[in-house]
Structures are given as structure tokens and as C-alpha cells.
Amino acid sequence: MAPDRADAVIVGGGIAGLAIAWELRKRAARRIVVLERRFSGYGSSMRNIGRVRAMQLTPELARIAIAAQAKHAGLSRELGRNTLFWRAGYALVLYDPEEPEMMRGVQRMLRELGLKTELAAGAETVRRLPILEGGAPPAGALIRPDASVHHDAAMFAYRRACLAAGIEIREGVEVSEILTAGGRAAGVVAAGQEISAPLIVNAAGAWSGVLSAKAGVKIPNRPLRRQALVTEPSRPFMRTMVSFYRPVEGWFHQTLRGEVVMGVVPADEPVGTDLSASAESLGRTARGILAKAPRLGSLRVVRQWAGLYDVTPDRKPMVGPTSALPGFVQLNGCNGRGFALFPILAELLARWIDEGRRPDLLAPFDAERFAGQEQASVTIGDYYAGYRKALDSSGATMER
Amino acid sequence: MAERENSGRSLAAAALATGKSALARSFRLHRPRGAFCHAGWCQQCQTVLPDGSRALACQTPAEAGNVAGLESADPLRAVARIAEKWPPWFWETRMLSPEAARQPWLELLRRMSAAPPLSTSTSGECRPWRRSAADVLIVGGGRAGLVAAMSLALAGRKVLLVEAERLGGIARFLPVERGRVPELASAARRAGAQLREGILCLGLYDGATRALLIGPDGPETVEISSLVVAAGGYDRLPAFRGNDLPGIVGGRAFLRLVAAGALPPAKRIGLYADAAAAPRLIEAARAYGLAWAWIAGPGALPLAAERSHPHRRLRRASGDRCVREVEIDPDLRLGCDLLVLGLSQPAYELQMQAGRRAVLSGDPAAVRTAGPALLPLLELGEATGLADGPDFVSQVEAAVQAWLGDPHGNTPAPQDHVSAEKPDPDAFLCLCEDVRVRDCERAIADGFDHVELLKRRTGAGTGPCQGKLCHAELMACLARAGRNPALPTVRPLLRPVRLDALAGADDGA
Ligand SMILES: Cc1cc2nc3c(=O)[nH]c(=O)nc-3n(C[C@H](O)[C@H](O)[C@H](O)COP(=O)(O)OP(=O)(O)OC[C@H]3O[C@@H](n4cnc5c(N)ncnc54)[C@H](O)[C@@H]3O)c2cc1C
Ligand code: FES
Numbered sequence A: 001m002a003p004d005r006a007d008a009v010i011v012g013g014g015i016a017g018l019a020i021a022w023e024l025r026k027r028a029a030r031r032i033v034v035l036e037r038r039f040s041g042y043g044s045s046m047r048n049i050g051r052v053r054a055m056q057l058t059p060e061l062a063r064i065a066i067a068a069q070a071k072h073a074g075l076s077r078e079l080g081r082n083t084l085f086w087r088a089g090y091a092l093v094l095y096d097p098e099e100p101e102m103m104r105g106v107q108r109m110l111r112e113l114g115l116k117t118e119l120a121a122g123a124e125t126v127r128r129l130p131i132l133e134g135g136a137p138p139a140g141a142l143i144r145p146d147a148s149v150h151h152d153a154a155m156f157a158y159r160r161a162c163l164a165a166g167i168e169i170r171e172g173v174e175v176s177e178i179l180t181a182g183g184r185a186a187g188v189v190a191a192g193q194e195i196s197a198p199l200i201v202n203a204a205g206a207w208s209g210v211l212s213a214k215a216g217v218k219i220p221n222r223p224l225r226r227q228a229l230v231t232e233p234s235r236p237f238m239r240t241m242v243s244f245y246r247p248v249e250g251w252f253h254q255t256l257r258g259e260v261v262m263g264v265v266p267a268d269e270p271v272g273t274d275l276s277a278s279a280e281s282l283g284r285t286a287r288g289i290l291a292k293a294p295r296l297g298s299l300r301v302v303r304q305w306a307g308l309y310d311v312t313p314d315r316k317p318m319v320g321p322t323s324a325l326p327g328f329v330q331l332n333g334c335n336g337r338g339f340a341l342f343p344i345l346a347e348l349l350a351r352w353i354d355e356g357r358r359p360d361l362l363a364p365f366d367a368e369r370f371a372g373q374e375q376a377s378v379t380i381g382d383y384y385a386g387y388r389k390a391l392d393s394s395g396a397t398m399e400r
Numbered sequence B: 001m002a003e004r005e006n007s008g009r010s011l012a013a014a015a016l017a018t019g020k021s022a023l024a025r026s027f028r029l030h031r032p033r034g035a036f037c038h039a040g041w042c043q044q045c046q047t048v049l050p051d052g053s054r055a056l057a058c059q060t061p062a063e064a065g066n067v068a069g070l071e072s073a074d075p076l077r078a079v080a081r082i083a084e085k086w087p088p089w090f091w092e093t094r095m096l097s098p099e100a101a102r103q104p105w106l107e108l109l110r111r112m113s114a115a116p117p118l119s120t121s122t123s124g125e126c127r128p129w130r131r132s133a134a135d136v137l138i139v140g141g142g143r144a145g146l147v148a149a150m151s152l153a154l155a156g157r158k159v160l161l162v163e164a165e166r167l168g169g170i171a172r173f174l175p176v177e178r179g180r181v182p183e184l185a186s187a188a189r190r191a192g193a194q195l196r197e198g199i200l201c202l203g204l205y206d207g208a209t210r211a212l213l214i215g216p217d218g219p220e221t222v223e224i225s226s227l228v229v230a231a232g233g234y235d236r237l238p239a240f241r242g243n244d245l246p247g248i249v250g251g252r253a254f255l256r257l258v259a260a261g262a263l264p265p266a267k268r269i270g271l272y273a274d275a276a277a278a279p280r281l282i283e284a285a286r287a288y289g290l291a292w293a294w295i296a297g298p299g300a301l302p303l304a305a306e307r308s309h310p311h312r313r314l315r316r317a318s319g320d321r322c323v324r325e326v327e328i329d330p331d332l333r334l335g336c337d338l339l340v341l342g343l344s345q346p347a348y349e350l351q352m353q354a355g356r357r358a359v360l361s362g363d364p365a366a367v368r369t370a371g372p373a374l375l376p377l378l379e380l381g382e383a384t385g386l387a388d389g390p391d392f393v394s395q396v397e398a399a400v401q402a403w404l405g406d407p408h409g410n411t412p413a414p415q416d417h418v419s420a421e422k423p424d425p426d427a428f429l430c431l432c433e434d435v436r437v438r439d440c441e442r443a444i445a446d447g448f449d450h451v452e453l454l455k456r457r458t459g460a461g462t463g464p465c466q467g468k469l470c471h472a473e474l475m476a477c478l479a480r481a482g483r484n485p486a487l488p489t490v491r492p493l494l495r496p497v498r499l500d501a502l503a504g505a506d507d508g509a
Helices: A015-027 A059-073 A075-079 A099-112 A122-128 A151-164 A205-214 A279-292 A294-298 A338-355 A360-365 A383-392 B011-017 B077-083 B099-111 B143-154 B169-173 B177-190 B251-259 B278-287 B349-353 B392-405 B437-445 B451-458 B471-480
Strands: A008-011 A032-036 A090-094 A118-121 A140-144 A168-171 A175-181 A184-190 A193-196 A200-202 A222-231 A241-244 A249-254 A260-265 A300-311 A318-321 A328-332 B046-048 B054-056 B130-139 B159-163 B194-197 B200-205 B210-215 B218-229 B233-235 B248-250 B269-273 B294-296 B314-318 B325-328 B332-335 B338-342 B344-346 B357-361 B366-370 B377-379 B428-430
Touching (some): A008 A015, A015 A032, A015 A151, A015 A328, A015 A338, A059 A338, A059 A360, A099 A118, A151 A168, A175 A205, A184 A200, A200 A205, A205 A328, A249 A279, A260 A279, A279 A294, A279 A300, A279 B210, A279 B218, A318 A338, A318 A360, A328 A338, A338 A360, B130 B143, B143 B392, B169 B177, B169 B251, B177 B194, B200 B349, B218 B349, B233 B248, B233 B251, B251 B278, B251 B338, B269 B278, B278 B338, B377 B392, B428 B437, B428 B471, B437 B471
Parallel strands (some): A008 A032, A090 A241, A200 A328, B130 B159, B130 B218, B269 B294
Antiparallel strands (some): A118 A140, A184 A193, A222 A260, A241 A249, A249 A260, A318 A328, B046 B054, B200 B210, B210 B218, B314 B325
8 A cells, every 4th residue: 555645744633633734724735634533622622611711820821812812703704614702701710818919910911911801809709790699708800801612613613624625634543653764753653554744743632742752752741630510501690701729720601502611620630641520520519619609509410521631831832843853843732721722823833834933922832942851740739829929929920 | 990109299290180291491492391201311391490499390299389380481482483494503604703793693692592590599408428338239229120139138249229219110100010019129128238219320430430329318429349230211202203292201201190190081192102111001001090092103012902003103293382193104193182102211321331332222223232341230120121021030030140150241232223214304303402303414414423523513412311312313313324323422420410419528538
């Protein structure tokens, strides 16, 4: 059998893989093959909750997230299919009395980037978010009309656009080997078959560390399980999506279909690719959410599931070529923000690949930034610690 | 006449007795819906009680509700009628831009939902999580479960049997068999088995090494080393046009209703049943002095009476807010105010969670499971898909003995079966999400031909019943299109559970 050839092979059929395939194809006529072990979206891309938040807590992330939200806002038109981009609103609710004051720093930083937020204080928070009535009294909330998309709708829009553009999406095909020749990436072995290509993109999500290792390229990414549950639908009773980080990390919101999705994160989740939901998470989530929003208590839970974050030591994405293996390109490490960020990251990466110059917005996310420290420990538990530290050192330089 | 079942009448049964079968509305298309299962699993009869809380009418005592207040007039129904012509993903090609217009449009779509409002009643109580362990967990306290509990306890196993309702299972509603339940239960207890009523098994966790239970004492996880599924069966709702009309009930639902005296004799009751289910339904009706308007079925029927129509297929049901007439092959029209469907879907979810794969078998096809499981697993009683024989007790005992000898041996491998019958494209495939057969066929043709993609594309299987009503039809639809008839991952929970019931402290032991 003659070896299969492509101009680019994308490993992983999640949002990262489909977005980079689409962006590369948009720029030039190329033969692009996306290889997906199960079905497109099997990974986290069909297990997430589609929040597209611009209001990030560090300037590097806020800059890219603002661009990411703008990209999502125009995505329905770009792909020719509705992704259900909806400005439901977003509130970061605070419970520690010191936090509203600290959030002023974040608010200033965001304002400098052109993003207006509101900081509700004390009792005003509950007036703005009546679903919190009767729960633990909030100290305040940072609020802005951030958006969500429907993850399945966005995935299907990409899938269809890719297929219509002649991109081949092969499902049920696992990449087992990365081939090299003369110190460059030369192709992959997928389901026993060789496909040669000068460009290979690692869009394997939570499995990106494993895939990278196959290419002999070390990256510090680690997979981390995140769980969620969903209730039966109700008539609309809330709009704003809620998140909180202290004393526990958790979130909930009502979807367009009227269901309430929610999750509460354990501080001690071990690293690994376990995709099964746990009984413990049911109890933890019910306790954690009802402590804040007791009125949700009468809703019935219909289903629970688990997905994976692809976590990096600094919680930032990994994007770009690797000097250890030219032709092998990273597009992963998006932690809990990949659905929001990958469309814009893919657009910028495609430009980088074609023009050979790194777009400025990608500088903080350069895949080479951990060179020599790939073993850097990924502190899983405290998402919040990063920004707290940053705020303590005050102002614009955050998370080193 | 046989003695009545005395567990009290439900709000849904009380409504039916007054001739009212529309109790709720479907969320998306605002179609009138009624109780199909009368047993708490089909989720089609959710209503709002006078105190502002939401409840399944079939699980609520008649006194707690208000029959007249059920499913009141729905002004949005007229608007929803337009949407009936569109597939569930109708929004996909609409309102792509500008954003300023899309926002209010989405807001409007959101408000079109016919789902009940968030309950205004206060939260219920929450009990702490507990832990326990058992050698064998038996799910289902019907006759099969009780006999197995006795046999396994006599064999020296630590047996925990959980029953979602009350001991006896479906036999509670069978005029003759119900008499034997107390005797079977006390034999199991004497042998040392622990029997617990009112406890639901919600799913398996941690590689099927633990089961989650919930009951009046709160949630509980049980470490288990083997599992007996004696959870009986669900009523099977096949795809025919008009299959979502109120007034269509399952065969097991009929047994419950007739035993509770909830069926007025004046009602015209039609029976469409397969050869396995027909005898016991006919028997129960006779015992309670009820007459059938007619009896039909896809196979042979036990009774060659005047009004019996064997070897005929149900084509469609029609009526306004309640079934009034059905059409049977080739073009026979029969009137009825209540249509009983005596077709079965054996319990399958726990077997799937234990690692088995799904296959289709029977006609109309039902979901069965096959292949190896993660732990020693035994199916008994109606969960095996077979009707009980007269020497039922010795059959179960023999199955248990064989299993004790070869705990991994019970791995049935029925054949995938695809009926050549094409259902009406207008038939509902998924009632919870208002997905029709034609929507699924269209989605498959559009390339959403992996069951996980098909589920996400159409919403089929994602509603409150979690696929119990529609999984078999979903698989059959894939099979007819020549695709792999798999089931989507069967995720916990097996039944919806209130969030506050799960919020108790974890004993951490
Ligand atoms: C519960 C939860 C909630 C979330 N909420 C949000 C949110 O609100 N907003 C947001 O922006 N993000 C959210 N995320 C994160 C987001 O889902 C992810 O960052 C994003 O989907 C990752 O996309 P991906 O394409 O990189 O990975 P994936 O979608 O996981 O895709 C990777 C694919 O690669 C395939 N693959 C792996 N190895 C191989 C191989 N060797 N060969 C072939 N194929 C392979 C896998 O099968 C998989 O399908 C959430 C995540 C979870 C779990
Ligand atoms: S009928 Fe309930 S999920 Fe399909």
C-alpha cells in the first residue's frame, strides 16, 4: 500500500484540532488530516460547559481571552452555523471579606485592557444575583456580560465547516507513533498505517503530554479530572453564570435549555486520565452549591460526568513549534479555558506557522517556555493561589 | 373479584379515574403528556403541586394534589406548533449574525420552554452519606430477587437486597402471585439476607466496586464484590405515530392501575401486547372484572375471541389530548380511551455500567446486554427478558447455583436483531426531548452516525428519563441505517434525585 501523504496531520479531534485544521485550510489549499481516537469531541470538548469568559484575572490571560471572545462572537458567521453564542453574563462571587478590595486591582488591570467590569459589594451582590438568597453571605462579586456558547453546537459547526472545506476527519483512529527523519517530524503511525506529513500538530488535549513524549518532546502538561452534573430543566430563573474560588472552587449556571449545570472541585484530585464520575463528587457538589444557592435544592440531578483539564504549571496554554523537533507543533495546555481560547489560539498559530513570526499575543504561551524545567510540579489544588499571589505582589505583573 | 392493592392511589391514577390523562407538557413542543409508566421512571407526568413544589403525579398521593389543576391551558402551544415542523437543531442555520439581534432571539427561545418553574417550596432535609459493604448486592425485591436472596444467604454470602418500592415487585399487582410474596420474603430473611425497601440503586462507581443507594435514610455507598440484577423490566414504548398521546400506558402500569381500582369500567380499554406479556394482562383484567374493548398484537394471542386481532401491527394512535383511536395493520380502526402496550424492556442500565455492551433483540427490539462484566454479575427474573415460567422458584434457584459454581459464566450473548419494519417518521423516538424518528434519520444521514454524536445532535436520550423510554429506538434507528447500533454511555444516576437529598455530610469513614 502506498504511504498516505498529507501537508498537515492534526492529532486530536477536539476543538483545538478542528480549529487549527480550519485555520490552516483557510489560509491555503492544503491536504489536512485530523486523526481522532474515538469521535470528534470525545475528549473534553463535548464534556465542558462552554463558558467564554473575557474577564480573566491576569493580564496575559485577559488579553488573549478578550480576543478569544471577539473571535467566538463572530464564529457563527465564519463557520456558517450557529454556535449559540449568548451573553448570559458572568459573576465571580467572593466570600472572603478581604477580597473585594483586592479585586479592585483586577478591575483596574481589566479596565486598562479596555474591559469594563462592575464590582458589587456585600448585600448588593444578592440583589444582583437573587439565586444566592439564603446562602452564605457573599462579600462581593466581579460582574460583566461575558458569554457562553453551546459546546456541541460549536463543535458541530467546526466539524461541518472542516468537512465542507475538504479536511479529512478520521475517527476511531489512534496515533501510536510520531515518525521523524533528519531531525524533523516526518509523519505519524495511526491504526497501523503510516501517514507522512511535514507538519504535525499536537492537539491531543489531556493526552498531549503522552503524545509529546512519543515525539521525544518533553512538556510539563498533566491531565486532571474535573466533574460536573446537570439537573432537569426548569423555566428560566437565572441568567448570570456564577463562579467562586474560596473557600472552595465551584460554579453553576442555567443553560439555554433550562438545565442547571454545576461542579465543585476537590483540592486533592490526583493527576490522571480517569474519565469516570464519582459518587463523592455528587455529595461535594450538592453541599458546595447549596451552601451558596439553597433554592437549587429542589432540582433533581439527572446525570453526572467527568472530563479532563490539560494542566500546565502556570495555568497557561502551550502554543507553537518545538525546537527539539521542528515540524512538531503544540496546541494544548488550556487548563479549564480551552473551549474559549482555542479558536483564537488556532488562528494565531496558523499565522505563525505560515509567516514564521510569532504573533505578540502568543508570547506568554510559547510552548518552549518550560525548556529545562519540564518536571516543574503542577500544583493542582489551588487555582486561586496564582492570582492571589499575583495580587499580593500588586498590579500588573502576575504569575511568574 | 380479586383483592385490591392497598398502597393508596396516586394523583395520576386519581386523574385517570376521572377521565383525565393529560397531566403535563413536553418541554420543547408543549405537547400534552400523561403518565406512561405509573411507576416513577418515565418522567412524563411531572406537575406542580399546590404548595409550589414539582412532583411526578404518579408518585404523589392523590390527596396531596389537585386533579383539576393538572396541565392547565397552554397559550404557547400555538407558537410551538410552528416549531413542530423543524428539527431540534432548527436554530443552527438561523440568526448567525448580527449579535445584537441574536441575543434577544436566544432570550426568546429560552423563554419558550414549557418546563415547570423552579420550585418555590423550601428545601427538603438532607441526611449524611453512609458507607457499608456486602458480598452480593441484589437490586430488585421481586420474586426473583427474593428467591436469589434466600439461596445466596443459605450459601453463606452476606446478602443485601434493595427494592425501590416494596417487596414483591410486579407480583404485588398480580392477583395470584402476590399471595406468595410474604412467604418468599420471610424465607429470605430467615436465611440471613438483609432486605431493604424504599431504596433505589442509582448506579455503579469505581470500576463497579461500589454501588450508590438512596432511600429515606439518605445516600449510601456499598462496597460490593458481586451483583444480581433482578430489577425487572420497563414498559417498552415502540415508535408509532401518535405514540406520545396521553392515555397510552405500559402493561406494568396497567397492572398497577387495575390493582388499585383506578380504571372506571366504562372506559374503552384496548390492549396491544406481544405473546409473552398478553396472558398475564388478560388474566389480571379478568380477575378485576374488567373487559377489553379489543386485543391486538404483533404475534400470536392466547385468546381467539371475537375482538382479538393477532399478527397485526400497531400503525398509529390518534386523538386530541388523549388517545381515542388506533390504526392496526392493514387498515383496521379501533376505538379506545386507554391504550395498554404490553411490551417489555428488561432493566439494562446496571449491566451496562458493569461493563457489558448493548445489543438489540426481540420484536419490537429491546436493549439487552451481553459480553463480560467487570464483576460477577447475574441477571434474574424479568431482567433476563424472559417471561416467568410456572416452576419459577426452582429456575431461579438453579440459576443461582450455576452462578455460584461459575461466577463469571453468566454472559449472555444474544444476537443483534433488526426488524425490517420502518416506523412512521413522525413517531416520537424520544419523548423527553421531543425528538422524532425523522429527526434521527436525518441526523444519521447528515453524518452524525456515531451514537454519541447522534445523541448530542438530536438530544435523544438526554432527558429526565435518561433514555429508558428511547434507548431501544435510538439503537434501532442506527441499525436500520446500517450503522453500529450502540448505546451512549449509561451514566449515573439511574433516576433523577433531588440535589438536597445528596447534600448531607460525608461520614468520611
Ligand atoms: C467539566 C469541564 C468544564 C469545562 N468548562 C469550560 C468552559 O466553561 N470554558 C472553556 O473554555 N473550557 C472549559 N473546559 C475546558 C475545555 O473543555 C478544554 O480546554 C477543551 O475542550 C480542550 O480541547 P482540546 O481539543 O484540546 O481537547 P479534547 O477535546 O480533549 O480533544 C483531544 C482529543 O484528542 C484525542 N486523542 C488523544 N490522544 C490521541 C491519539 N494518540 N490519537 C488520536 N487521538 C487522540 C482524544 O480522543 C480527544 O478527543 C472545561 C472542561 C471540563 C472537563
Ligand atoms: S424519552 Fe426520556 S430521554 Fe428519551
